[in-house]
Amino acid sequence: MRDSSLELEAKARPLAQIISQMSLLVFFVALAFGLSIITGLSFNRRGQVNLQVGDRAEETIIAPRSINYVSDILTIAEREQVVSGIYIYTTLDRSVGRQQGNQAREVFRYIEVVRSDSLASNITKLDYLQAIENLEMSAETAALLIELSQDEFLATRNETLSQISSVMLQTIRPEQLANAKRDARSQISFDLNQEQEQIVQTLAPQFIVPNVFLDEEATLIAQQEAANGVEDVQQVYTQGQSVVRVGEIVQAEDVEALEKLGLLQQDQTDWYRIASAVLVSTLCALILMIYWWRFMNEEIFTPRYLLLLLFLILAFTAVARITIFYDLIYLFPAAGLAMLLSMVIQPRLSIMVMFVVAMLAGYMAGQTLEPVLYTGISSLIAVMTLRDPHRFASYFRAGTLSIIGNLAIILIFNLGPILDVADLSIDLLVGLVNGLVFSPFITIAGFFLVGLFGVITVVQLQDLSRLDHPLLQELLRKAPGTYHHSIMVANLAEQAAERIEANGTLVRVGAFYHDIGKMDRPQFFSENQAGGNPHDSISPYMSAEIILGHVTSGLEKAKKARLPVQIQSFIAEHHGRGVVRFFYERAKQLAGEDNEDEVDIDLFKYQGPRPRSRETGIVLLADTVEAASSAIQPETEQEIEKLVNKLVDDHIKDGQLNRSGLTMGDIEEVRESFIETLKGRFHIRVKYPGNNELLEDDGEDEGANTLPEQPTPLLAPERDIAVTTNGSSSDSQTEEPPLESVTGRSES
Numbered sequence: 001m002r003d004s005s006l007e008l009e010a011k012a013r014p015l016a017q018i019i020s021q022m023s024l025l026v027f028f029v030a031l032a033f034g035l036s037i038i039t040g041l042s043f044n045r046r047g048q049v050n051l052q053v054g055d056r057a058e059e060t061i062i063a064p065r066s067i068n069y070v071s072d073i074l075t076i077a078e079r080e081q082v083v084s085g086i087y088i089y090t091t092l093d094r095s096v097g098r099q100q101g102n103q104a105r106e107v108f109r110y111i112e113v114v115r116s117d118s119l120a121s122n123i124t125k126l127d128y129l130q131a132i133e134n135l136e137m138s139a140e141t142a143a144l145l146i147e148l149s150q151d152e153f154l155a156t157r158n159e160t161l162s163q164i165s166s167v168m169l170q171t172i173r174p175e176q177l178a179n180a181k182r183d184a185r186s187q188i189s190f191d192l193n194q195e196q197e198q199i200v201q202t203l204a205p206q207f208i209v210p211n212v213f214l215d216e217e218a219t220l221i222a223q224q225e226a227a228n229g230v231e232d233v234q235q236v237y238t239q240g241q242s243v244v245r246v247g248e249i250v251q252a253e254d255v256e257a258l259e260k261l262g263l264l265q266q267d268q269t270d271w272y273r274i275a276s277a278v279l280v281s282t283l284c285a286l287i288l289m290i291y292w293w294r295f296m297n298e299e300i301f302t303p304r305y306l307l308l309l310l311f312l313i314l315a316f317t318a319v320a321r322i323t324i325f326y327d328l329i330y331l332f333p334a335a336g337l338a339m340l341l342s343m344v345i346q347p348r349l350s351i352m353v354m355f356v357v358a359m360l361a362g363y364m365a366g367q368t369l370e371p372v373l374y375t376g377i378s379s380l381i382a383v384m385t386l387r388d389p390h391r392f393a394s395y396f397r398a399g400t401l402s403i404i405g406n407l408a409i410i411l412i413f414n415l416g417p418i419l420d421v422a423d424l425s426i427d428l429l430v431g432l433v434n435g436l437v438f439s440p441f442i443t444i445a446g447f448f449l450v451g452l453f454g455v456i457t458v459v460q461l462q463d464l465s466r467l468d469h470p471l472l473q474e475l476l477r478k479a480p481g482t483y484h485h486s487i488m489v490a491n492l493a494e495q496a497a498e499r500i501e502a503n504g505t506l507v508r509v510g511a512f513y514h515d516i517g518k519m520d521r522p523q524f525f526s527e528n529q530a531g532g533n534p535h536d537s538i539s540p541y542m543s544a545e546i547i548l549g550h551v552t553s554g555l556e557k558a559k560k561a562r563l564p565v566q567i568q569s570f571i572a573e574h575h576g577r578g579v580v581r582f583f584y585e586r587a588k589q590l591a592g593e594d595n596e597d598e599v600d601i602d603l604f605k606y607q608g609p610r611p612r613s614r615e616t617g618i619v620l621l622a623d624t625v626e627a628a629s630s631a632i633q634p635e636t637e638q639e640i641e642k643l644v645n646k647l648v649d650d651h652i653k654d655g656q657l658n659r660s661g662l663t664m665g666d667i668e669e670v671r672e673s674f675i676e677t678l679k680g681r682f683h684i685r686v687k688y689p690g691n692n693e694l695l696e697d698d699g700e701d702e703g704a705n706t707l708p709e710q711p712t713p714l715l716a717p718e719r720d721i722a723v724t725t726n727g728s729s730s731d732s733q734t735e736e737p738p739l740e741s742v743t744g745r746s747e748s
Contacts (some may be wrong), residue, residue, distance in 0.1 A: 023303035024289055027310055032278075032285035035316045038362055040277030049263060053252050057244045061263065063237040065327050066423070073253045074233040082230050083223040083379075084491065089092070095335055096211040097168030104164050104207045107132060108157045111145055115153065122146060141202045144195050154194040161187055163204040174210045181205035207279055237261065239423055260366070262325075280363050280575035284356045288313075291352050297661065300613050301696075302565075305345055308453040311339065312446075313353060320361045326723065329371050329673070330430040334441030335402040339386055339395055343443075344457060345451050348382050354379040370413045377405035378435065392444060392458075399440040406431035456506065457562040464509045464567065471516055471561055478519040481527030485626065486515050490683075493622035496673035500666045502614045510570030511619050513563065517554025517571065517681060529711050539585035544604045547580050571618040573636040574623050575606040610656050616671060617660030621648055625674050633682065640678045644671055 045105040049061060106220070114128045122143075129142040133210035148156060162183045173178045184204040188197050233346045237243060237257060244254050258264040292306070301575045302448070316337045334354060341350035354376060379402070386398040410427050447457035463469075490511035499508040522528040524535065525547050554571040584604035588596035611617035624647050633642045648671055651657055 015071065020298040023306055024293055027306045028285050031288065031310055032282045033361065034282060035281030035317060036278045038314065038317050039275045039281055039360060049258065051250050051258065053250055055244055055250045056220045057248050057250060060242055060246045061244045061258065063239055063241045063243055063261055066237065066239045067261055068234060068236045069255060070232040070233040071253060074235060078233055079227040079230045082226050082258055086219065086223045086226055091212065092171050093211050096209060097165065100168055101161060101164055101745060104161055105312055106137060116145060121544045141199055144199055152196055156190060157201050159192055160176045160200050160204045163187060164199060165209045167208050167726060168211060171212050172210045177210055181208045184208050185635065201512045209261040211433060214557055240314060284360060287356060288352065301345065304454045308450060308455050312341065316357060317360055320357065321364055324361065324365045324371065329365065329374065330427055331434055331438065332375060333434060333439045333442040334375040334379040335382035335399055336439035338383045340446040342386055344381050344455050350383050351380060366397060368486060370409065374406065374409040380403040381405045382439065383705065384544060395440040395443045399435045402439060403432055403435035406435050448620065454565055456566040460564060461471060461505045461509050465483055470587050472512060475519055479522035479633050480520065481526050482515050482518045482525060485527050492677050493618045493624050496618050496622065496670040496679050497615060499673045500669045501715055502618060506566065507615045507618055510567055511622065513558065513567055514574040514619060514623065515550065515554065516557050517550035517552065519552050533645040540587040541603060544580045544583040548606055551575065569613065570616050570619055573609060573611045574620050576610040576620055577608040580604045610658065612660065613658040614661045614666065617657050617662045620650060621670060629678055637679060638677055644674045
């Protein structure tokens with residue numbers, strides 16, 4: 001016996017996971033690299049200048065936009081100015097004054113000895129006096145000292161010592177030394193003659209030295225405290241204000257302003273900025289990779305979705321860079337990208353992507369908060385308010401509501417005491433146009449681009465849902481019963497999908513095409529049979545092969561017609577791994593009780609796979625319920641509920657919905673939707689109070705005006721369809737089975 005397809009599917013799953021993980025790794029590397037290029041490259045634009053400190057401006061440079069920033073240059077200058085006068089000195093050291101006075105006395109004793117030397121000539125005495133260490137004395141001053149009388153010499157000595165003592169009693173800092181020496185020359189007594197005064201003016205200042213000194217540790221602490229108390233200097237430029245006027249010498253703060261405004265050309269590669277761009281890009285790519293790996297179903301969202309996501313993120317990040325570069329951030333259609341991702345992939349992923357794009361926008365704008373909030377809030381509002389994605393008007397409605405975020409952020413960051421009403425009005429108008437026009441049109445235009453990546457879009461679904469599509473027209477001509485069955489399945493499934501907020505449009509279109517493979521041999525399927533049953537003349541193996549083959553044939557037709565992969569999934573998965581039970585049981589009967597175990601059930605089993613999305617799971621259930629209800633034409637509400645519950649429970653027990661993503665709550669909602677739709681289809685009416693009186697005999701004309709308890713179904717049974725044990729609909733005609741058979745024990 002050959003391996004079952006289920007086992008083959010299980011064996012192939014690890015390989016698919018490896019391919020998915022490798023695709024995710026490639027996505028991470030490509031996204032990080034692409035974002036690094038977009039955020040890291042610098043280039044010059046019109047209006048940029050190449051100026052340095054000390055250059056003379058050749059033209060007046062105007063601020064292209066309003067800006068408010070902390071000026072590092074001015075803040076440092078302010079702090080330097082505050083701390084420049086802060087010095088902490090030690091207290092007056094009186095020992096310094098005594099030391100200098102004693103040194104002066106020693107010098108005058110030596111002078112007195114020289115003066116009293118009777119053996120030395122005047123020339124020798126002059127040499128002795130000029131040789132005194134640490135004392136500058138000219139020949140003229142030395143001669144005066146020698147020529148003074150003893151009384152004049154003593155008076156000169158005493159005045160010199162008095163001046164030294166007087167000045168040294170004052171506080172003398174190193175920077176005040178010159179002033180102190182000037183005082184020693186200018187405060188000489190009037191009792192001295194001119195020669196004595198000249199000697200005092202020469203000698204006294206040389207003994208004046210600082211007597212207080214800088215306390216470096218205390219000074220540093222005081223300066224640091226003062227510097228910490230200086231607030232950051234805010235530099236404000238309004239749009240149209242002159243940054244540098246023609247002919248002015250460029251200062252450091254001017255260069256800083258030009259850089260903040262984006263007007264300064266970068267002549268050298270800033271490797272620090274490039275490293276920063278690589279880090280933020282890698283972080284963003286890592287966040288998205290982890291989110292995809294953790295929360296996205298790899299069987300539904302195949303590598304083509306990653307390729308699409310990569311393209312959209314890089315493209316819109318580049319658009320954000322351009323709008324920021326030209327100061328047009330309010331035109332960035334963030335809501336358009338959010339709505340596009342929400343519809344073609346997933347709303348939750350859209351929110352995560354917009355978080356990353358908003359973070360990148362803030363980084364590219366110079367680490368400012370306004371682009372982050374503008375991008376993030378408008379896109380968040382658009383995603384949360386987007387409903388009915390199959391209607392283009394929904395995108396304009398969601399885009400209009402995103403205007404609330406646009407205008408709010410513009411007002412938050414532009415309201416202030418200095419308000420330019422004209423500029424604010426223009427910004428508000430741009431934000432209004434962005435949400436009302438740009439974002440919706442970007443979304444709709446994006447649908448045409450997304451189709452190039454093999455991802456189905458609303459535009460494609462609208463086209464495929466037209467009943468004049470060539471495939472549907474061919475189905476109508478060749479298999480009208482199957483065509484009618486497909487329409488009924490579509491109506492049944494779409495109502496259920498909208499009830500659990502699945503993609504109702506995708507469900508309807510998928511149901512239209514799920515049975516197109518029956519066109520090749522329509523007479524072998526019960527809904528197309530008008531007379532005899534061709535299965536009566538062939539073996540059950542051949543019958544099963546024909547029935548099972550409509551899936552393979554349908555996939556071939558879908559690929560030839562280039563139907564989207566998502567629609568092909570409905571064809572492949574609408575029977576899951578169900579068994580064509582009627583022919584399987586017939587084959588066992590023909591084999592006999594002794595040999596029935598030799599009948600290979602895999603020859604009677606659909607190849608699947610089981611439904612891998614909520615939408616294909618809904619169509620599988622709707623296909624079974626529609627076929628069974630058309631077969632038995634239930635006449636009461638209880639019969640409908642019993643039929644639907646039995647079929648759905650059989651699929652659950654058989655594990656057909658295990659990988660569909662449908663929760664038990666979803667399945668209960670689908671049950672109720674099926675029951676309500678079938679009630680309307682078979683005209684089941686609720687018995688209101690008082691209706692029973694209409695059914696009673698009035699005694700005047702027996703039988704007249706008597707209504708049946710339940711109305712006769714409008715559609716008489718034209719075909720009899722049995723159901724597999726797991727709920728799969730049969731596709732051949734047989735005698736009308738009992739309810740038990742219809743709900744799961746035979747298939748023909």
